[in-house]
Amino acid sequence: MSNYLKAILVFDLAIPALLLGIPGISLLIALTRFDSYAEEKKTEFEQHVERTLQTAALRHQLEPVQDKLPLLKTVLSGRDIEARLDRGISSALERFSTDEIAWTLRDVQSGAFAVPQTLGDGRKLVLRFYSRWEPLTLAALNWETEQPNLFLESLTLQKPQGASEPNSSYLESDLSYFVITDN
């Protein structure tokens, strides 16, 4: 190989190829990456704009329930549930005298909901009262309004066994609730 050819291959091909190739490839990579980055940012921006609109729509949708949401969360919270149930029921019973309604049993057990695969496993509240019809209805209305997470699974009303007064208006009532919680 002649010296000229060697020189041309070294100085006019190899070195320029390196000197131009490296920055050229770097620029190409930079351009490609920047385009991807810009495209990503553009998509991100479009998503952001869309999300902003959706957020506004969500706020609008949430407006009617916004105030109730903390209460809903509190009601559905599993924390301190037994005490809250007790307080709710006691509060409902406060309006009545013990002659009208007497709370004879309160039990909380774990168990599955009567309709499987819906509300799943949870707590069951079992209550027993000795009362007349109307106070029981009103009291139940009261605590069930305060505690909308109580789902009545069963209710039994019957004349007390061995009552001394056959025509007595008192009833023995057994209520079993499934307590809906969010956890």
Next chain:
Amino acid sequence: MLTRVSEALSRVAVAHRAAKGYARTRRVLSAGSFEPAENQPTRWHLHLDGREVTSTICRVKEGGREWLKGPEISFGDLLHKEILQEKCREIVGAKSADLSNLGVLLHLADQVEPGIVLEAYERPETHFAAQVAVRDFPGTVVAGLGESSVRSAQWRTYPLVSPERTVALKHELSSLETLEHLIEPELDAKVAVRSAPIEMLALLLLIYGAAIREKPHCFALYYDRFTVLAPVSNGVLDLKILPHRNRDIPENFGDDFFSLLEPLGLLSSCTLVLSPCGSKKPAKLFEVLDSYAHVHQKLVNGLEVQIPNSDSILQSASTLAGEPLDATIVQRPEFLSSEYSNWFGSEKQISFSVGIEPEIQRFGILGRVSFFPEDEEAREKHLPRSLAILLLSLKAGRYLGVLLLLVLAGVLGLHAANAYRGEAMQLVSNVINREKGSYDQLNASLQYAKKWGRNLTPRSNAWSVMDFVLTLLPESPEILCDNIHYSMRAVDARATASAPNKPGGFAREWALTGFCSDRGREQLAGLQENEKLAAIFNDVAQRLNQPIFAVENKRTVKAISRVELNNQPVGAGGQRLPYKFSLTVTQLIPAEDILALPLIAKAAKP
């Protein structure tokens, strides 16, 4: 190792500098750049006889050649690079150093020396191999030279077809260094060195061609320092160089002449042409021959002597050229054999046919053989056009590459500018994240509210269940309930097994037992009528605002009552009532109902 690499790189760098000099764009694109000296637009002919230099310029102009007097130059000037370069520049008329369109043709007649060709290259047919070998290794072709060679002493071979032998001639190139300076890349003049006696012989063969066919001729080319004898019959029969050795004529001219012609049998019929090629007239040669023939009693009756003058040769050449040639300008006939190569035919390669015509052609070609070194060193120094084009193309590629880089950089800049002008790039990721967080929280809240709000829709409450019982069987003496049981259960198998994502339907059931009279019995029977029962449900739904009671869509209600005689002993509850009854009321909420129980995958609180 490092030193060797460095040296090699340094060598390559020097070669590259030289290559760049040869591969200038204008030079590569110029048609004549890679052509020999005689094809350049301007040719400077220099004839050197050892003392004086004859200088003439021939320029190509439209429709022919233009002959001009060349700049005055002495033999000493030829040895000075600067002076020679200056003269060249004067001819070209340019201030720049570029002499690429100038051909310098040096016709040497200062001295010529014959050599004995070795047997291997003696036959004319070996001419092509011989002319290559003699350039690189003259010792392999010419006897007695040894292995070493001097670049300033150049040998060339001349095949003589008639006698089937080859002669070798040597010219000394005293001005080689200055001539090589002219071909440096920065000057780029083209140089050729010709043998003046061979050119002259070629021209004489051409002029005397017709006469030679009739009668053998012997040409005596009378230069100042030597005389060439060339007997020609059916071709050149020999080529003898007779040096003058500081005399006006060769020392033993008569002996040499007769010893050359006698064996060839030319003394009986031959024309001797005493051609004046130097500054002296050849009459003295004739006198020497005449006295020699007289003294040695040589029979020279058949010998005819012609002594043409320089002007007559130029006149003959003018006739051949078809244009008037001014003898005072052209000065040397040797210049014409270079300029009018077409006189000798169009053949580029010599042929080995015998005869005058082939000989004229052959010597026309041999007259153009250059004594300028064309050895390996010279060939290495010469940048071929292909490499020059390659170098230029790569240079263009380099510029293109740089341009491409700039374009790429520009495109990148443009993309960046465009991108940063828009809002997308200016949006801080914190804002996006905040908005995203806000969106996620709101969405989770909404999902939570939807999910749990729906789940908490009243479906089964004690107060409404009890109120329904009162509506179903209002207080009356005709019916007395002693036990009420309400429960709920799953009914839709699809919701519990194969379609776990389908909300679950359920059934609510009221089971009542007690006592009744005949009227009570009728009332109970009436409840089994669906319309009546549905009306009761709908009434409760409306009155209590409890949609779960409404009988709509695919919801169904059903009542089943059973009445039997009261066989209990008197005194038991309902003693006055004759019948015992049991009533079961069922409400079915199908899986597809809006109030069917949804499956709950308990989600985290927002």
